[in-house]
Amino acid sequence: xxxxxxxxxxxxxxxxxxxxxxxxxxxxxxxxxxxxxxxxxxxxxxxxxxxxxxxxxxxxxxxxxxxxxxxxxxxxxxxxxxxxxxxxxxxxxxxxxxxxxxxxxxxxxxxxxxxxxxxxxxxxxxxxxxxxxxxx
Amino acid sequence: xxxxxxxxxxxxxxxxxxxxxxxxxxxxxxxxxxxxxxxxxxxxxxxxxxxxxxxxxxxxxxxxxxxxxxxxxxxxxxxxxxxxxxxxxxxxxxxxxxxxxxxxxxxxxxxxxxxxxxxxxxxxxxxxxxxx
Numbered sequence: 001x002x003x004x005x006x007x008x009x010x011x012x013x014x015x016x017x018x019x020x021x022x023x024x025x026x027x028x029x030x031x032x033x034x035x036x037x038x039x040x041x042x043x044x045x046x047x048x049x050x051x052x053x054x055x056x057x058x059x060x061x062x063x064x065x066x067x068x069x070x071x072x073x074x075x076x077x078x079x080x081x082x083x084x085x086x087x088x089x090x091x092x093x094x095x096x097x098x099x100x101x102x103x104x105x106x107x108x109x110x111x112x113x114x115x116x117x118x119x120x121x122x123x124x125x126x127x128x129x130x131x132x133x134x135x136x
Numbered sequence: 137x138x139x140x141x142x143x144x145x146x147x148x149x150x151x152x153x154x155x156x157x158x159x160x161x162x163x164x165x166x167x168x169x170x171x172x173x174x175x176x177x178x179x180x181x182x183x184x185x186x187x188x189x190x191x192x193x194x195x196x197x198x199x200x201x202x203x204x205x206x207x208x209x210x211x212x213x214x215x216x217x218x219x220x221x222x223x224x225x226x227x228x229x230x231x232x233x234x235x236x237x238x239x240x241x242x243x244x245x246x247x248x249x250x251x252x253x254x255x256x257x258x259x260x261x262x263x264x265x266x267x268x
Contacts, residue, residue, distance in 0.1 A: 010265035
């Protein structure tokens, strides 16, 4: 009799989770590009490609989580229960999204740091200079 | 700077093992290994005090900049793609004194370390098998 509310809870959960995931992924995609272009020294096709691949991974992990966390395990009897169940589920999705988002930021910044190291100067000044013979 | 010449001590097992490990690492700057006090080293660097190079690891850039002891170790780390970050980390004012102490300790006791870890013996053995 009350399976109607349960179904609605599931549907609302899916709608909110999917919308949130798409929003975060788009934000990452749009703002991560600048980082990646810098990392790949202006190589825009490569930056776009990596950006796209990162977003695909992001979608896979998040939708995977949303799908796995869908099941409530009990029948929702009242609207109040439905909203409570929703808040727990959506809260978890938000936390996972937040974690993934920071993980992505971490990857971006680490790539940038790595790239800037390649042209780094020697860490210490020399103790002196000597003449180098020309090799035969 | 595009290359670093490493004047290493071929008589110490630890140094030879390190040399072996370094050849397998990805490099940002080319590393050339020349045994210290060898004829090749004397020809390459006629003005260098070669007795000093036997005491401590010496690294010389293709422009003639000489790095001795702990600085030489840091330069070798800096040349490796995987460890350049560590070279910067270990050469900060906070960590440099510790780096110097640890490197000097290892450097001064390299023969004992090599013997204790049986690196020298392994090398002698492989030398014998090669001779056969």
